Amino acid sequence: MAQHNLENVDTSEYPHINKGLDGIVAFSTTKSFIDGQKGELIYSGYNIDTLAENATFEEVCFLLWHDRLPNSSELEELKSDLIAQRELPSPVLEYIKTTNKDAEPMSVLRSAVSMLADFQAVKGKGSEEENLKHAVAMTAQMPTIIAAFDRARNGLEIVAPLNEGSTAFNFLYMLNGEKPGTAAEKTMDLCLILHAEHGMNASTFTARTICATESDMFSAVTGAIGALKGPLHGGANTAVMNTLLELQKQNGKADPVAFTKEKLARKEKIMGFGHRVYKTFDPRAFHLQKMSKQLSEETGQEKLYDWSEAMLKTMKNEKNIDPNVDFFSATVYYSIGIKPDLYTCIFTMSRVSGWSAHYIEQAANNRLIRPRALYIGEKNLDWVPLEDR
Numbered sequence: 001m002a003q004h005n006l007e008n009v010d011t012s013e014y015p016h017i018n019k020g021l022d023g024i025v026a027f028s029t030t031k032s033f034i035d036g037q038k039g040e041l042i043y044s045g046y047n048i049d050t051l052a053e054n055a056t057f058e059e060v061c062f063l064l065w066h067d068r069l070p071n072s073s074e075l076e077e078l079k080s081d082l083i084a085q086r087e088l089p090s091p092v093l094e095y096i097k098t099t100n101k102d103a104e105p106m107s108v109l110r111s112a113v114s115m116l117a118d119f120q121a122v123k124g125k126g127s128e129e130e131n132l133k134h135a136v137a138m139t140a141q142m143p144t145i146i147a148a149f150d151r152a153r154n155g156l157e158i159v160a161p162l163n164e165g166s167t168a169f170n171f172l173y174m175l176n177g178e179k180p181g182t183a184a185e186k187t188m189d190l191c192l193i194l195h196a197e198h199g200m201n202a203s204t205f206t207a208r209t210i211c212a213t214e215s216d217m218f219s220a221v222t223g224a225i226g227a228l229k230g231p232l233h234g235g236a237n238t239a240v241m242n243t244l245l246e247l248q249k250q251n252g253k254a255d256p257v258a259f260t261k262e263k264l265a266r267k268e269k270i271m272g273f274g275h276r277v278y279k280t281f282d283p284r285a286f287h288l289q290k291m292s293k294q295l296s297e298e299t300g301q302e303k304l305y306d307w308s309e310a311m312l313k314t315m316k317n318e319k320n321i322d323p324n325v326d327f328f329s330a331t332v333y334y335s336i337g338i339k340p341d342l343y344t345c346i347f348t349m350s351r352v353s354g355w356s357a358h359y360i361e362q363a364a365n366n367r368l369i370r371p372r373a374l375y376i377g378e379k380n381l382d383w384v385p386l387e388d389r
């Protein structure tokens with residue numbers, strides 16, 4: 001494949017050319033603000049630290065969908081709507097039970113979310129009110145899909161969702177078959193809050209691009225799941241845990257500093273580090289680091305936390321690169337007993353709130369998204385007959 005080095009190409013006609021759309025502003029939004037120099041993150045007016053300390057995931061969903069906090073009756077209504085929609089249509093459940101047990105959980109989640117569209121009364125792009133209903137449906141059903149697949153692939157009976165409790169509580173209940181304690185519920189809830197929304201990341205951009213063709217919200221979220229799955233985006237949290245588990249296999253000989261330096265020397269990426277926008281510590285990572293430290297002590301997994309910290313210091317010293325949201329979320333999920341290949345699914349069941357909020361915002365102020373590509377190939381070649389090639 002040709003390398004696309006544009007140094008000798010005349011790009012004067014294209015003033016906005018920018019690999020990776022770095023720094024390009026494509027939309028205005030009220031959903032979130034990131035100051036990458038200061039390490040500040042705001043969801044619809046509220047600092048992430050304020051939300052982490054005070055909010056629940058359900059309040060964050062309402063905030064992102066309506067740009068304001070709910071009053072108590074609005075919150076109760078949203079919670080009961082979410083509870084009412086947790087069950088999956090039986091063909092979707094059947095698919096989850098019968099698909100390949102070795103399938104990637106993100107792949108199953110993507111296919112199942114796509115199927116959910118077939119069971120909606122409203123087809124196509126929908127009104128704002130209908131789209132809000134679709135947002136609630138997907139937020140309610142994703143945890144059921146993830147937990148059901150994990151149990152089905154392990155030969156366990158699928159646990160039906162509860163008619164009560166928070167999204168976090170019900171997810172852990174369906175996954176483990178027993179009601180979680182307050183600490184585990186709080187940990188999961190905080191993780192959902194921290195992952196809900198993050199500006200024009202690759203998956204949100206995908207969702208908005210699909211919305212802008214006037215396609216439906218299920219298509220937008222299905223596409224976004226595909227984008228989030230990649231290891232340069234949401235898939236990094238699973239990759240971080242696999243790295244730490246590799247170190248653990250070295251039976252007391254693990255050297256995370258040498259491991260990190262050797263990878264850097266080979267010009268390999270260290271998963272969970274770096275960010276297009278943050279040039280300092282990701283503010284979400286502060287909360288996750290604190291949780292990771294505490295949970296690893298409580299569960300006797302201090303080594304995993306110590307190795308993470310050693311990698312963090314090495315990355316800072318060697319490359320001046322800080323961790324992103326995916327680095328410490330890995331050990332947090334591990335400490336509460338979740339399998340590494342489900343981590344990106346958990347990111348998804350939170351981020352669906354942000355994607356759907358952006359979908360509604362895009363639909364209300366739409367224009368087709370259609371950038372240009374700089375053609376660097378040849379032009380008007382003579383046709384060569386098949387036998388002469």
Ligand code: SDX
Nearest residue numbers: 198201231232233234236269270271272273274275276324
């Ligand atoms: C998420 O956009 C969002 O908001 C995403 C997200 C969200 O909430 O939606 O925050 C969630 O996706 C977090 C990112 C998860 N991905 C990873 O952890 C994978 C590892 N990190 C990267 O590959 C990288 O940092 C990206 C993909 C996150 C950012 O890529 P950029 O902006 O295109 O940066 P780059 O690859 O051009 O790197 C710039 C420099 C390079 O060095 P030089 O060639 O200039 O010397 O930084 C180096 C890179 O090699 N670098 C790394 C590195 N990240 C950047 N070097 C080693 N390890 C890394 N992780």
